[in-house]
Amino acid sequence: MSGHGTPIPMSSHRSATLNGTAEVPGDKSISHRSLILGALSVGETVITGLLEGQDVLDTAKAMQAMGAEVVRDDDGTWRVHGVGVGGFAEPDQVIDCGNSGTGVRLIMGAMATSPIAATFTGDASLNKRPMARVTDPLALFGAQAVGRSGGRLPMTIVGAHDPLPVRYTVPVPSAQVKSAVLLAGLNAPGQTVVIEHEATRDHTERMLAGFGAEITTEDTDEGRVITLTGQPELTPQTIAVPRDPSSAAFPVCAALITEGSDVLVPNIGLNPTRAGLFTTLREMGADLSYENEREEGGEPVADLRARFSPDMKGIEVPPERAASMIDEYPVLSVVAAFAEGQTVMRGVKELRVKESDRIEAMATGLRANGVEVEDGPDWWIVHGRGQGNVPGGATCASHLDHRIAMSFLVMGLASQSPVSVDDGGPIATSFPVFEPLMAALGADIRRG
Ligand code: S3P
16 A cells, blocks of 8 residues: 555656657546445446556445445456445445545545444545545534544544435535535435535536436536435446546646657546646647547547647636646646746645645755745745756655656656656556556656
């Protein structure tokens, strides 16, 4: 499990051109949800393209521990025999969700309205992250939570015996909180209503509808109002998981900053609640095109083509775009270092409670590599040095955070001196094939 193993130091070196096709793995958000909704259906859900990263494998194990049968065929197809809404068994061991905030928060929601207890833990990163944002609304259904001080894991949830439906306005822009409430609402009678002021990724809503739940979304003056009718019988599905835009971000950004590059990243999910980075890069002047745009499984999909873009300019990223690119700010800050002028990122307080404090982790590493960064509680500004002018040369701490490790390794491909990370191990949580995929494009990324 990531964070439990020996650190894997890695370094990244100035590379010639990156060329070729980068087939990134399946979407992490959709992979977790496929397993959980499969486990809550009656019958067999068949999943292809599942992300086989540690985060998702931990969710698969959790679903088994709660009574679902989860098997992987030799060809990489996953089959989930679900127990039905309200059918979870009480796990007889602690559920270890490793590094995954999405895994633990969604599973807590999914079990909170069943009459079982479960104890959750994670790695050193996950055990620092706030859980009250999920346990507060789960308490409204009648679930009880006892954890460490500050609402941290390890934590036991005792599910509600007679759950009540809930009307809840999500106080922070978080798809995990929204999803936990909706999944809890599945086993409550009547209508559960979730209101969000800023639209966050909507995979849970789309997939619940796909599994046959009655769910509606309305944009109102109050915000986005999502209404779910409880106690449906979910129908098992065949799911082809689209490739992850958050993983695509790494080869795309690497190509934009590495001289002469031309990289195709096919079949990327471009759900508008996820695609903010690509819009931002285009506004900065990136040579990034969408080819072969189409719909697959109800999600917009395209092939991304990224070419070396030496004339990118820093921009002010609109704060209202933050939720649609929340996981991509670390790698954006790397591209910003290679652009001319300032890139201003505001309204991003949530970055401080991810797998690491991502503003702190990136600002510290960028400064160590010769890039000026200003930061405050919910904002940061990267002062671009322009193509070819990023010094590099430092070792950065990845803080058990896959996206911090990958971002600095992207940076080293085009900086004057190599960039190192103290531990590339966490990359396996979301992008287990990052090293061979980048090497095949021509990236010089080494262990040690
Ligand atoms: C996710 C939601 C986001 C994101 C995470 C995946 C999801 O977290 O950062 O990587 O799948 O719902 P928040 O809900 O904390 O914003």
